[in-house]
Amino acid sequence: MKTIYKFATLTLMMLAVSVCGFSAVKPENLVRGVVGPVTANTSWAGYSNLALIPGAALIPVTSTQTVFYLGFTAGTEADINNMVLYTTARGSLKITAVTPVKLGGVSNPSIDLVNPTVCPVIEISAFNPCIVRLDPTTIVLSALNDYYLVVYFTASDTNNNSLGLTDPSFGQSSLRGGYVSGTDDSRLSVGASIPLTLSNQPDGLMYVMTD
Amino acid sequence: MKTFYKLATFTLMMTVLAVSAFAQERTTSRTQGPETTLVNLIEGQGTINSSGNPSWDGLSEFVLIPGAGLMGASSASTALYLGFTGGSEADIGNMVLYEVPRNGSTVLKVEKVTLGASSSPSIVLTNTSTCPTQPVSVTNPCFVRLDTVKLALSPLYDYYLTIYFTLDTNNETISGVGQVSSPGALSGFSLYGDQTRVGVKGALPTNENSDAAPFFLAYITNE
Numbered sequence: 001m002k003t004i005y006k007f008a009t010l011t012l013m014m015l016a017v018s019v020c021g022f023s024a025v026k027p028e029n030l031v032r033g034v035v036g037p038v039t040a041n042t043s044w045a046g047y048s049n050l051a052l053i054p055g056a057a058l059i060p061v062t063s064t065q066t067v068f069y070l071g072f073t074a075g076t077e078a079d080i081n082n083m084v085l086y087t088t089a090r091g092s093l094k095i096t097a098v099t100p101v102k103l104g105g106v107s108n109p110s111i112d113l114v115n116p117t118v119c120p121v122i123e124i125s126a127f128n129p130c131i132v133r134l135d136p137t138t139i140v141l142s143a144l145n146d147y148y149l150v151v152y153f154t155a156s157d158t159n160n161n162s163l164g165l166t167d168p169s170f171g172q173s174s175l176r177g178g179y180v181s182g183t184d185d186s187r188l189s190v191g192a193s194i195p196l197t198l199s200n201q202p203d204g205l206m207y208v209m210t211d
Numbered sequence: 212m213k214t215f216y217k218l219a220t221f222t223l224m225m226t227v228l229a230v231s232a233f234a235q236e237r238t239t240s241r242t243q244g245p246e247t248t249l250v251n252l253i254e255g256q257g258t259i260n261s262s263g264n265p266s267w268d269g270l271s272e273f274v275l276i277p278g279a280g281l282m283g284a285s286s287a288s289t290a291l292y293l294g295f296t297g298g299s300e301a302d303i304g305n306m307v308l309y310e311v312p313r314n315g316s317t318v319l320k321v322e323k324v325t326l327g328a329s330s331s332p333s334i335v336l337t338n339t340s341t342c343p344t345q346p347v348s349v350t351n352p353c354f355v356r357l358d359t360v361k362l363a364l365s366p367l368y369d370y371y372l373t374i375y376f377t378l379d380t381n382n383e384t385i386s387g388v389g390q391v392s393s394p395g396a397l398s399g400f401s402l403y404g405d406q407t408r409v410g411v412k413g414a415l416p417t418n419e420n421s422d423a424a425p426f427f428l429a430y431i432t433n434e
Binding site for chain 1: 282283314315418422
């Protein structure tokens with residue numbers, strides 16, 4: 001009887017370990033990201049880069065968070081002044097919520113693009129883009145809203161002058177993008193309007209995933 | 212210690228019972244409900260167009276299946292469907308599925324793709340068991356389901372289905388369903404020669420010019 005008890009205990013422990021393994025989060029797309037090859041769009045000092053994540057394009061997978069991936073194609077360091085996610089009603093430009101977006105716990109990171117722990121393949125290029133995963137943003141995207149990721153690159157910054165972002169060659173992503181020169185559009189408040197309508201493929205934002 | 216063992220045994224028995232009950236429920240719903248439903252792993256092709264087919268003898272078609280386009284359906288295997296709109300026989304020299312980094316071109320893995328267990332099948336398009344509605348045309352396209360590939364597609368990778376069409380007269384007249392104006396998530400391009408022999412760490416040729424829909428790969432589903 002003692003042996004049976006011991007065997008049962010061992011089996012239970014194995015089962016617990018297996019269940020833990022199974023429950024690991026598997027990253028899934030929340031929207032169709034950038035597809036196919038990319039080219040480089042360079043010189044971002046003083047630009048606000050906007051990307052639209054349309055609620056109408058959301059894939060119905062369950063997630064409690066949202067993870068953004070940025071793509072870089074040139075430069076040694078990206079000096080980001082601020083990153084934010086705006087929420088609007090579907091089809092509206094009026095901001096209803098503002099959520100900070102971070103990397104390494106800060107909204108104004110400097111990303112070292114020559115560090116192999118950040119970009120495994122050096123030197124980065126359009127053929128070897130460096131994809132940087134931002135910190136998970138604790139927001140559940142809803143099909144009833146649109147979302148705008150805005151990244152403002154520090155002005156008068158030599159690093160950002162030579163910085164390249166991914167520029168999709170193909171038009172198959174559900175994401176849209178645009179940029180504004182000379183203004184910081186990452187500090188708009190609720191009630192303000194997104195400064196432009198976005199119709200091109202996005203520069204920089206590659207994927208929006210569950211993890 | 213004895214009490215601990217007893218408790219563990221009791222917990223295990225309860226777990227076994229719970230799992231059995233859950234499995235039964237799943238089995239029941241599978242036979243009755245939509246869980247057996249075939250689902251798309253990625254957006255396939257909509258309207259059949261078929262214009263612009265080149266002469267496929269000696270050509271390889273690459274079809275990009277982007278990880279960024281996968282729609283979150285869980286599946287341990289992948290079913291690929293080819294669509295034909297013309298010709299009498301498609302003579303395939305070889306078929307493979309390359310795995311590459313997202314938006315990259317370095318081959319990480321090569322999976323054999325087969326039909327009837329062969330990587331070099333000849334598909335007789337005039338055979339009604341293959342193509343029930345004859346003759347095969349744009350209005351009567353013939354869809355051929357390849358053997359299930361035992362690979363779960365991951366959103367962290369891209370995949371290229373590459374099919375080499377043998378240099379022969381049959382392949383001069385075959386045509387595929389693709390080239391719809393709105394390409395969905397798939398895109399394709401063709402190159403001359405057998406492009407199915409690139410090994411791991413090799414580089415796939417880059418398609419920099421076109422996000423046009425592929426000609427032959429129509430759908431990718433879970434079964």
